[in-house]
Amino acid sequence: MATAMFQQCRGTIQLNSCDDEWGSCKKFRNYSLRFISRGFAVDVRLPTKGSFISSRSKLHLVHALSSHSSLVDPVSSISDGANDHQKNISESALILIRHGESLWNEMNLFTGSVDVSLTKKGVEEAIEAGKRISNIPVDIIYTSSLIRAKMTAMLAMIQHRHKKVPIIRHTESDQAKEWTRVFSEETERQSIPVITAWQLNERMYGELQGLHKQETIDRYGKEKVHEWRRSYDIPPPKGESLEMCSQRAVSYFREQIEPQLQSGKHVMVAAHGNCLRSIIMYLDKLTSLEVTTLELSTGVPLLYMYKEGKFIRRGSMVGPTEAGVYAYTESLALYRQHLDEMFQ
Amino acid sequence: MANAMLHQSVGSLQLLGNSGIHGEVGNNSVRLFPKGFKVQIGFSKGGTYSSGERKCSIRASASQTSVVNPVLSPSNNDTHESRKKSNEAALILIRHGESLWNEKNLFTGCVDVPLTKKGVEEAIEAGKRISNIPVDMIYTSALIRAQMTAMLAMTQHRRKKVPIIMHNESEQAMAWSQIYSEDTLKQSIPVIAAWQLNERMYGELQGLNKQETADRFGKEKVHEWRRSYDIPPPNGESLEMCAQRAVAYFKENIEPQLLAGKNVMIAAHGNSLRSIIMYLDKLTSQEVISLELSTGIPMLYIFKEGKFIRRGSPVAPTEAGVYAYTRRLAQYRQKLDEMMSN
Numbered sequence: 001m002a003t004a005m006f007q008q009c010r011g012t013i014q015l016n017s018c019d020d021e022w023g024s025c026k027k028f029r030n031y032s033l034r035f036i037s038r039g040f041a042v043d044v045r046l047p048t049k050g051s052f053i054s055s056r057s058k059l060h061l062v063h064a065l066s067s068h069s070s071l072v073d074p075v076s077s078i079s080d081g082a083n084d085h086q087k088n089i090s091e092s093a094l095i096l097i098r099h100g101e102s103l104w105n106e107m108n109l110f111t112g113s114v115d116v117s118l119t120k121k122g123v124e125e126a127i128e129a130g131k132r133i134s135n136i137p138v139d140i141i142y143t144s145s146l147i148r149a150k151m152t153a154m155l156a157m158i159q160h161r162h163k164k165v166p167i168i169r170h171t172e173s174d175q176a177k178e179w180t181r182v183f184s185e186e187t188e189r190q191s192i193p194v195i196t197a198w199q200l201n202e203r204m205y206g207e208l209q210g211l212h213k214q215e216t217i218d219r220y221g222k223e224k225v226h227e228w229r230r231s232y233d234i235p236p237p238k239g240e241s242l243e244m245c246s247q248r249a250v251s252y253f254r255e256q257i258e259p260q261l262q263s264g265k266h267v268m269v270a271a272h273g274n275c276l277r278s279i280i281m282y283l284d285k286l287t288s289l290e291v292t293t294l295e296l297s298t299g300v301p302l303l304y305m306y307k308e309g310k311f312i313r314r315g316s317m318v319g320p321t322e323a324g325v326y327a328y329t330e331s332l333a334l335y336r337q338h339l340d341e342m343f344q
Numbered sequence: 345m346a347n348a349m350l351h352q353s354v355g356s357l358q359l360l361g362n363s364g365i366h367g368e369v370g371n372n373s374v375r376l377f378p379k380g381f382k383v384q385i386g387f388s389k390g391g392t393y394s395s396g397e398r399k400c401s402i403r404a405s406a407s408q409t410s411v412v413n414p415v416l417s418p419s420n421n422d423t424h425e426s427r428k429k430s431n432e433a434a435l436i437l438i439r440h441g442e443s444l445w446n447e448k449n450l451f452t453g454c455v456d457v458p459l460t461k462k463g464v465e466e467a468i469e470a471g472k473r474i475s476n477i478p479v480d481m482i483y484t485s486a487l488i489r490a491q492m493t494a495m496l497a498m499t500q501h502r503r504k505k506v507p508i509i510m511h512n513e514s515e516q517a518m519a520w521s522q523i524y525s526e527d528t529l530k531q532s533i534p535v536i537a538a539w540q541l542n543e544r545m546y547g548e549l550q551g552l553n554k555q556e557t558a559d560r561f562g563k564e565k566v567h568e569w570r571r572s573y574d575i576p577p578p579n580g581e582s583l584e585m586c587a588q589r590a591v592a593y594f595k596e597n598i599e600p601q602l603l604a605g606k607n608v609m610i611a612a613h614g615n616s617l618r619s620i621i622m623y624l625d626k627l628t629s630q631e632v633i634s635l636e637l638s639t640g641i642p643m644l645y646i647f648k649e650g651k652f653i654r655r656g657s658p659v660a661p662t663e664a665g666v667y668a669y670t671r672r673l674a675q676y677r678q679k680l681d682e683m684m685s686n
Binding site: 103104107109112113114115116117118119120123145146147150151154155157158165166167168169170172175176179180181182183184187188194198201204206207208209210211212215 | 444445448450453454455456457458459460461464486487488491492495496498499506507508509510511513516517520521522523524525527528529535539542545547548549550551552553556
């Protein structure tokens with residue numbers, strides 16, 4: 001079964017072939033198209049019904065319809081948040097950002113869940129990432145409980161054009177909840193809740209945390225270290241395997257984040273290499289072998305569209321100076337248009 | 345009783361009158377060229393604060409003080425008991441810069457709002473100013489704008505030690521943030537986040553803009569809450585209440601570190617820092633209300649023999665001015681210079 005997406009304005013047609021049963025989605029072809037008129041909207045539907053049982057791998061052609069899809073009016077859905085009656089047909093954006101260079105990355109030390117902050121370069125990467133997502137709607141932000149992810153999210157959001165204010169939610173005690181209350185409705189509407197969760201922390205590296213790569217090889221031997229770093233289910237001493245990290249990150253995602261997307265909220269997740277891979281494993285239905293070789297660029301945001309219960313990968317967002325996809329979907333294009341109008 | 349401090353190298357002579365009010369009585373610039381020149385100033389009277397007289401006098405002696413070898417290398421921490429009393433420790437206070445609600449003119453209080461672009465730049469500037477001052481421990485509030493200010497400032501520090509945020513919210517948090525290398529630990533600066541250093545909690549004013557508040561409560565009432573010492577806004581804290589928890593935290597947790605010779609940096613908020621300064625400088629409640637702390641400009645205190653000596657704001661690297669505030673700090677800077685040129 002293949003999926004093909006027409007993107008509006010200047011766009012690309014991407015034809016994917018998906019192996020069924022948790023297989024990979026491979027890009028078969030990638031065509032560049034230039035659509036000049038902004039108003040042109042194309043909706044693409046899957047040519048066959050959505051069953052994953054078939055073992056055939058087939059490349060299907062694309063149906064192009066010139067009618068408007070049953071997309072929600074994106075501007076109102078974005079400014080209002082959840083519209084219940086639109087649950088089934090709304091589309092929400094999911095942005096994943098892996099934080100940039102940390103002080104221990106720079107020194108070549110295993111970091112894991114030790115709470116180390118960003119370097120100057122990491123700060124710049126976060127700001128760059130922000131520029132790339134400055135036109136994508138964000139209603140709620142999830143980060144890990146580590147400062148490098150939180151800072152990345154906050155620095156990125158400074159670049160956002162909508163000027164809403166991220167506010168970190170505190171639930172560690174009754175006093176914390178009481179003390180961080182906001183008493184103006186209008187202000188709340190202009191706020192983006194930020195939720196910090198240890199379940200999105202980097203994979204805990206146990207007794208390797210703080211060690212230099214050479215130190216570790218000396219202490220444990222080259223092979224063992226390689227095994228811990230690259231295997232799926234072998235944890236370093238007192239640490240987590242990628243599988244264990246996956247287990248807590250993905251269940252958090254499914255329990256807390258997915259429902260937000262289902263209700264039409266646009267979500268940004270700022271986290272770490274391993275927990276984001278784990279989530280991508282779930283979104284893209286990768287195998288454990290594929291996930292161990294998956295590398296996520298630092299500071300380059302990944303966009304997924306959540307629609308009708310499915311996650312559609314839209315790749316890395318281009319920087320504002322790069323020619324490329326202008327908007328990934330009609331709703332995102334309209335959102336950007338709305339921002340442009342706001343700032344005239 | 346007067347305090348007079350002669351700063352070494354390029355310095356200024358500052359005479360302070362002391363009877364609860366620290367005003368600059370006279371300020372004369374003095375240029376001292378050789379780095380090694382050191383002057384010891386002692387109190388002209390015994391150290392009591394009860395005297396109502398005001399006297400200014402300076403005694404300059406060329407003898408060495410009993411200051412500890414200031415070049416505290418990371419690998420040999422001072423363990424000698426005899427050093428404790430004559431230890432000198434630096435205390436840096438930084439108020440965070442502009443937050444997103446400052447920019448929108450909304451009452452923020454304890455709502456956890458991050459910095460603006462400007463606030464980020466202020467933090468980096470602040471970092472440049474303290475890049476030569478030793479830091480062994482960092483305390484911040486539980487709010488992101490203070491934590492980010494601390495982390496951004498430290499990216500500018502020349503010593504290149506790594507700030508590491510301590511987590512003790514649960515057993516797991518503690519276990520998960522364990523470091524397993526001694527060397528790495530020695531190159532780390534613990535960062536402790538404490539709600540007691542949070543901004544004053546503004547209760548029902550949090551999130552409101554000035555107009556909304558005036559409409560809802562009346563202009564006079566609002567003025568009273570903002571400017572009084574002990575009248576809290578509805579469901580909020582008065583400055584007095586904020587001072588109570590901030591100073592208690594300082595005395596119980598931070599002062600012992602200074603006593604042990606650790607150099608401390610505190611990144612926090614307008615009201616919590618004023619409260620601490622009220623304690624350090626022994627201000628009255630009247631004085632503290634009118635005390636304004638610049639954002640993003642660090643304040644330096646030297647803690648010595650149980651006393652806090654205010655040293656003002658360290659200058660930016662491009663400004664000519666005081667090179668170092670004490671001999672120990674001058675030597676620390678020298679060491680950094682040597683490290684960087686190797």
